[in-house]
Amino acid sequence: MSFRKVVRQSKFRHVFGQPVKNDQCYEDIRVSRVTWDSTFCAVNPKFLAVIVEASGGGAFLVLPLTKTGRIDKAYPTVCGHTGPVLDIDWCPHNDEVIASGSEDCTVMVWQIPENGLASPLTEPVVVLEGHTKRVGIVTWHPTARNVLLSAGCDNVVLIWNVGTAEELYRLDSLHPDLIYNVSWNRNGSLFCSACKDKSVRIIDPRRGVLVAEREKAHEGARPMRAIFLADGKVFTTGFSRMSERQLALWDPENLEEPMALQELDSSNGALLPFYDPDTSVVYVCGKGDSSIRYFEITDEPPYIHFLNTFTSKEPQRGMGSMPKRGLEVSKCEIARFYKLHERKCEPIVMTVPRKSDLFQDDLYPDTAGPEAALEAEEWVNGRDADPILISLREAYVPSKQRDLKVSRRNVLSDSRPAEAGKLEEVMQELRALRALVKEQGERIGRLEEQLGRMENGDA
16 A cells, blocks of 8 residues: 655745844835836845835935945935836846836946945946837846846837947837736846737747747736746746636747646736746745745646745835845855835845754755856857856855946956055055054053153152
């Protein structure tokens, strides 16, 4: 007599979410009220960026991760757009470069000072103009340096070389309606998109062709999302004809039927999926929900395995997800989300409980690092490369960041801080210390002399 396994073995079965203490939240942030289904938040190991309310234009806040607590109303913002900002995305290859798309039909790329903003930033490094309607999606290429994709309400996808400020590819005939989201695959050779016409498309941008298409991936009229998984499969979220929220997994080789389809509930907020390729866990956050559900994707049926739900009291206005290299490895942290409330941003830590204090290499396989695998020209010429992986075992310290410098002819060049200025700074500090040591030495001498006289007097 054989006994069937009732509980599926998984090291992520006990993952639990925990909000941080109040003093580690970012308080008094006026999160944007614009009606657009973007995450409104982007985060990397150095900075947190949040789209905020702005009068007479569009702005977003960039805070060093350590600047927790109440944020002053006068804190400087990035405010060069003339219309509300709809989407922001940090460059995966430079933690000080961020792209933004706006209702003013432009995409702007910004270089954030190393220590954060001391004054409002109004001058972008580069302005990319090519859309005729508002730009709701910006997303960087995962492996090629300075390649940026933007999609607008003109139903056009543009791919840019930010280093030369030139338009590389214009895909204007593949989407007949509003594009809800775009997601690159692991090596950036393809991207998938979800569109208001209910179709999910897989597109080769360099050839400008539709590789595969699934019409009515979800039959409901509300917004869908589609993301590429590391193995090339496509994960989608959407609504059924009866307005129930759904998750589905698709094999691009055969889009006739989903590999898996699950119904969640009948709430009406768009589901935003966040995917961790190292653990194959998908975190699903509904706009306006107060929960984060997470699922493990495996190779055996039913493919999508529900793990758990993190629940809180407050609904989320948006959500940011920290890249793996920004997590605290020593605490077995496998994900960290930055949940936007109406007036604050609250980090939520996802942890796998482990008794051992040793490095957990099964939780932390080598992950995508900040080095680009290709230059933009190589990618344009047809080369593909997987991300360059780094180990998290040694609490990885990134190499010196390169400044983003735009040249109309050349690609980005290294722009290092002037060594002479640094040398002068060190010399000044040394001179001040020497003067201080001399002064203290004289003071010690006087005190010793006084002590000697007093001792002789006593004798």
